[in-house]
Amino acid sequence: MGDDKQVVETTVADAILRLMESYGIDTIFSIPGVHTVDFYKSLPERRIRHVTPRHEQGGAFMAYGYAFATGRPAACMLITGPGVLNAATGIAEAYSDSIPVFVIAANNLRGEIGVGRGALHETKSQSAVQEQIAAFTHTLLEPSNIEEVFHRAMSSMEVSRPRPALIEVPRDLLSSKVAVPVEQALQLYRPGPHPDVISRVSSMLVGAKRPIMIVGGGARSASREVLALAEELGIPVVTTNTGKGILPETHPLSLGSSLPFPPMHRAIEDADVVLAVGTELSETDLLYTCKSYRINGALIRIDIDPRQLTMNYLPRVAMLSDAKVALQAIIDGCGDGDADQREIARRRVADIRTSVEKDAGWSSESHKHKPILGAIAAALDPNAVICADSTQLAYTGNHFFPSKEPGTWLFPNGYGTLGSALPAAIGAKIGCPDRQVVAIVGDGSFLYTIEELTSAVENEVSLPVILWNNRAYGEIRDAMIASDIPTVGVDLYTPDFQMIATGFGCHAVQIESLIQLTHELKEAFKRNRPTLLQIDNDAAMFSGAGVS
Known part of the structure; x- marks a missing residue:
């Protein structure tokens, strides 16, 4: 870039970590793998926190929630092939919702890519997948290009519409030597009007x-x-x-x-x-x-x-x-x-x-949702972050919950995936440890990423998880009934969520009243681990004229 800068000679893997530091990216969500181990050689020397999810999709959603809550990108680092494909849904949700997530993706040796020899983790065209889910993608083929490519990735997130930026690095380049400036971050500004x-x-x-x-x-x-x-x-x-x-x-x-x-x-x-x-x-x-x-x-x-x-x-x-x-x-x-x-x-x-x-357009169960949402709102600080999943309680919350500050209600609005709320809330809490963070999940969506309770316990994340349990993919079931379609595959067996949560090391409570919900929410914020607050849609509290 410039000839007058102080430079340091290091590896490509360490250069990427140094460049991340210079732009204030201080957290990586990643499961270590044989194709990314080079990053871990110098990671302890960098001012970057490493968080280990239990599934790459969870890691992508953690970075998504972190970026939403903080306004700064977090990194999601992925191994070749299955790591990238497992994380693809979370990255695509960030793309759809305009959330800046920085993705590092390993790939096979340069001589193996696209050949089809059956190398470990080989994908026919990993780049073709990545181009569908990120606004900026680049496959690094020359070590000396890493500084320029990294700045382009950051510019795509900071100057234009904030969407994921992904740099793919063949694993034989990670240990290659490269010289990068000590102070690398550029001052980037968005355009103004005519x-x-x-x-x-x-x-x-x-x-x-x-x-x-x-x-x-x-x-x-x-x-x-x-x-x-x-x-x-x-x-x-x-x-x-x-x-x-x-x-x-x-x-x-x-x-x-x-x-x-x-x-x-x-x-x-x-x-x-x-x-x-x-x-x-x-x-x-x-x-x-x-x-x-x-x-x-x-x-x-x-x-x-x-x-x-x-x-x-x-x-x-x-x-x-x-x-x-x-x-x-x-x-x-x-x-x-x-x-x-x-x-x-x-x-x-x-x-x-x-x-x-x-208006008559509110859902048939909104009379149950609204008191619950009102109790949640009354118990939270104005800047509390709610990460909501694709569940009927959240569908009503999109239009009923009284948000008081921007960046406090995260819902998978564009891509509409299931399973985002729990890992996104973990990422949000890691990024904003001094703010209240709540996850709203459904019995169907919770099972997509329930394993991330382990990561939350491991990182001592204080997190109420409000589970709306209707024992079904309720929205799809209701749509089938309305269209006179047989309700196939939507009425679900649901496990003992409280026992599972306890097994993960969480606290778990069955909610039977609004007063109890308010009390347990406040108690949950005092714990250094998640608390599952289960609300069954057929609970006795909903049986009268009003919700008690």
Whole structure:
């Protein structure tokens, strides 16, 4: 790179660890294997924590949860072949949800790749798999390229849409000698908006009579600006699932994450200007009711990903920019808002929220979910992180749980996998040891990654795990019944989860009331190990007119 830098001669494996350190990547989730042992020669000398999951998919989800909670990428290191393929689902979920995960993948010797001799862990084309699940991929073939390749990987995560970046290294290169600078990190900045576009957008928003803002996960770093713009101009704000908490859902201008509901659809369709910030405007935010909406007014889109600016809904104005920078520029360009407009907006929001609460689109079991979610919310700090799995309790939580801060509700929204919550919560707690972290799992999804309880106990992770047990793949079963399809394969035998959790070294409790749930949540945070809080959907607490 530059000739005036102080350099150190080391191995490619150690160079990667040093480069990670320089960018503040301080945690690796990895199962050691014969193709990655070179990294462990110098790992004890680096300021990097190593966490051993019990399955590579769990390791990928731990890195996913860590990055979501901290805002910084963690590393997931994988052996050739089965390690990469086992982790693929977790990496793909991070790709879909725009979470920055740095992946190191070993491969066979350079002379073995693609030959088909039957080498250990050989995959026909490992690179073909990796290209489907990461935004940046590179197979290192020349040791001297590692510095440049690493900077490109970091740039892809920090400057553009934050998605996984993967560097694949043939194992015969890991011990090769290479010279790398001692101080390597680059200062990377995201793009800002064009002044002419800011002037036009500001005029459109100032002149709007019924504006609405749709805010997605791409605006998590712009929560202050979303709040300031909404309050200044009196703009109601609805978020996607990944945007929950960007505007506190208790704020008088917040419509929460209510996009699936018809009252919200009518409000969007009636809006004369719709400002969409950091969102794909995709179907996954509508799956709770499977009902969509039209945008009849002028659509303004702000996104860091140029491909999203014209995806799903065509805009009147498209702005390629970091959300935080763009919104601050719009605030500066709009000037003071109108007090009457702000009051009108608050009344609109109150009316829409009331209609959403009464809407018939809530699931048939939501009367059970809502009191549970309310009790959880009351027991947690505002910045507590909830990692929720694909389970019916979480489906209702996507739209009912009152998130108060951004980056506090993690749900596998895009890829929609099962089994993410437990390992993601472990990663989140490791990354944020001073924050409360909770996992919400279902009896089906829990079994996908239940082995990671071992990793949590080993690392003394204080973690309440709330298990919603309906003894079925409940959402699929309900959909089959609604479509008059035989319920094959969805009614499940469920094991004694409490006995299993105890066997792993966890504490386990059967929850029979809301008062007990609140108490046990508080007790769980005092322990240095996971606590399983099992709630059966047919418990006696649900049998009366209300939940006790």
